[in-house]
Amino acid sequence: MLTDLLSAQKILTITFEPDSQRFDYQKNFPDSAQRADYLQKFLAKIQKKGYWQAHLQNVKYSADSLKVSIFLGTLFVWKKIDYSQVESIFLEKIKLATFPKTPVDWEIWETTAKKIVSNAENKGYPFAEVFLDSLLVESKEVSARLRVRKGFFVVWDTLSLQGNLKIKRSFLEKYLQLPPNEPFSQIALQKAEAKLKNLGFARLTKPTQIVFEAQKAKPIFYANQSQSNEIDGILGFMPNELAPQTLLLTGQAQIRLRNLFASAKSLEIEFQQTRPRFQIINASYKHPILLGSPLGVELDFKLLREDTNFVNINRQIRFVYPLGLSKIKFLAGLQNSQTGFTISANTTQLPPNLENRYVFYGLGYEWNNLDDIFLPKNGYQLLVNIQTGNKTIVPLPFLPDTLYQNIQLRSLQTAISLQSNYYKMLSPKKGVFVRLETATLLNENLLLNELYRLGGLQNLRGFNQNFFFASSYLLTNLEYRFFWEQEAYFSVFYDQAFLQTKILQEKSSENPFGVGLGVNFRTKGGVFSLNYALGKSKMQDFSVARSKVHFGFVSRF
Numbered sequence: 001m002l003t004d005l006l007s008a009q010k011i012l013t014i015t016f017e018p019d020s021q022r023f024d025y026q027k028n029f030p031d032s033a034q035r036a037d038y039l040q041k042f043l044a045k046i047q048k049k050g051y052w053q054a055h056l057q058n059v060k061y062s063a064d065s066l067k068v069s070i071f072l073g074t075l076f077v078w079k080k081i082d083y084s085q086v087e088s089i090f091l092e093k094i095k096l097a098t099f100p101k102t103p104v105d106w107e108i109w110e111t112t113a114k115k116i117v118s119n120a121e122n123k124g125y126p127f128a129e130v131f132l133d134s135l136l137v138e139s140k141e142v143s144a145r146l147r148v149r150k151g152f153f154v155v156w157d158t159l160s161l162q163g164n165l166k167i168k169r170s171f172l173e174k175y176l177q178l179p180p181n182e183p184f185s186q187i188a189l190q191k192a193e194a195k196l197k198n199l200g201f202a203r204l205t206k207p208t209q210i211v212f213e214a215q216k217a218k219p220i221f222y223a224n225q226s227q228s229n230e231i232d233g234i235l236g237f238m239p240n241e242l243a244p245q246t247l248l249l250t251g252q253a254q255i256r257l258r259n260l261f262a263s264a265k266s267l268e269i270e271f272q273q274t275r276p277r278f279q280i281i282n283a284s285y286k287h288p289i290l291l292g293s294p295l296g297v298e299l300d301f302k303l304l305r306e307d308t309n310f311v312n313i314n315r316q317i318r319f320v321y322p323l324g325l326s327k328i329k330f331l332a333g334l335q336n337s338q339t340g341f342t343i344s345a346n347t348t349q350l351p352p353n354l355e356n357r358y359v360f361y362g363l364g365y366e367w368n369n370l371d372d373i374f375l376p377k378n379g380y381q382l383l384v385n386i387q388t389g390n391k392t393i394v395p396l397p398f399l400p401d402t403l404y405q406n407i408q409l410r411s412l413q414t415a416i417s418l419q420s421n422y423y424k425m426l427s428p429k430k431g432v433f434v435r436l437e438t439a440t441l442l443n444e445n446l447l448l449n450e451l452y453r454l455g456g457l458q459n460l461r462g463f464n465q466n467f468f469f470a471s472s473y474l475l476t477n478l479e480y481r482f483f484w485e486q487e488a489y490f491s492v493f494y495d496q497a498f499l500q501t502k503i504l505q506e507k508s509s510e511n512p513f514g515v516g517l518g519v520n521f522r523t524k525g526g527v528f529s530l531n532y533a534l535g536k537s538k539m540q541d542f543s544v545a546r547s548k549v550h551f552g553f554v555s556r557f
Helices: 002-007 032-048 106-121 169-176 186-197
Strands: 011-017 055-061 065-071 077-082 129-138 141-149 160-162 202-213 216-225 230-239 247-260 265-273 278-287 296-306 310-323 326-339 356-368 379-393 410-425 430-442 452-454 468-470 472-485 488-503 506-510 513-522 527-536 548-556
Touching (some): 011 032, 169 186, 186 202, 326 379, 468 488, 472 513, 488 527
Parallel strands (some): 077 141
Antiparallel strands (some): 129 141, 202 216, 230 247, 230 548, 247 265, 265 278, 278 296, 296 310, 310 326, 488 506
8 A cells, every 4th residue: 555655745644543542754755756655654553562463554645745654553561571481690780570561662672672681791691582472462462471582601711812912811811801700791892992993002902802712701902002102292491590690491291101011001290390390290101000990099199389479299199990891980189289488478368378187088980082183073971070188288487377366277178170172073084173171179278379261372371380379260161173184273262260269368360362363283203283362361452461371282102
């Protein structure tokens, strides 16, 4: 009957018998062939919903329309599904007890069967089959028995690595967590692929292959070594205010070494001195396998010297537990801050910088499905960090004790931060990057020398590095990118920040923003980036005379 409907045109009208039942359907079509195909699939969908007797009747069509009546018939419901002979390990998180008295919806059943098969695949049975037998129909009630044909029980064989990736096999077996003679698991395999990709120095050249032989599964990974080590630096000279008629060496240098000793260890060191009496030294070491366990460890050291005002030293240790695309981090650390405050005869209030000591501990979470570690084009990344601990303000010996009467020298301080990065290619040459970042410090006696720092190429373009102090902030970066090569693009960006600054009893807020243009491209020596930005804040006018040029160069080897 449906083949005769090809002569009808464009419009479809459906009525249902009994008319108490209604289903949404598409009404307009570009031609009769597509309409007829849709009607056939729509009828099959209704039958799968439990109306097994549904069929077309009273078909009427004219030059541009088709009117059809569908007789639904009886709605069949489940009476019972007997799963007593199925092992419980295959039914984890499966709610078969909810099926009785519900319509015999085959789409729901097919979804349930796939979940059972997935359970079997993760318990060592990759060839399991699920089916129903002993089907019995009484009136409008349906009973059936659930069967699982397990197939062979399969365990992992030793893994194989094809390609020029330089990495120790002993490390890889522990890191990917596919130990020989353990039950085969499809989820474990997917997590292993994600972990291998996230190493940063491994480039997967083709999908992982599984060879089944003698009830063993041998995973074969195809990966090559990529240029992942990075070094970048900018050097310059400026007049030295501390020693007239001499020059001060300024600049920034950073080195990132990945896959040290062919075991995925990494080391990063950064140095900045962009103006007199200002220094940043950061060092980070990551050790992904600790004593043969899946637990990793990360060590951080950060030093910030701000003129003669203060010096902050932050030491942190994190224990990292990987979960496929995500990681859970347990952290602890110590931050010390020393000031360069000198006594004044007119000192009647506490300075904004005070010496303090902060011992903290906390939790972190990271989720990452970015398609590339260096230049992501698609994917999402989420970073969450919560830490709390005791802060101790150390009184300066030359200040009167009366100045400290209204503050707590020892108090609980909490820091919460969240960052999300989103990348999306809208077409082969056009993409967007959106970052949302927020953080807050919770304490009644916050000091200037422990606040967050913003400004510069990494977060708020159009301003000098670390130009702003904030106790709480919300930052968003919007960037539109046009690619003319694989690693070359022009960009238009807008950076907006909402800052709150709380220092002891003083509060302030402002909403700086920056706009600009950028270019990023690869040369024979490395990757070059250049950004021109205009920024506006309470302390900086929106003026070409105050514009900033941020540039960087990264060499990979």
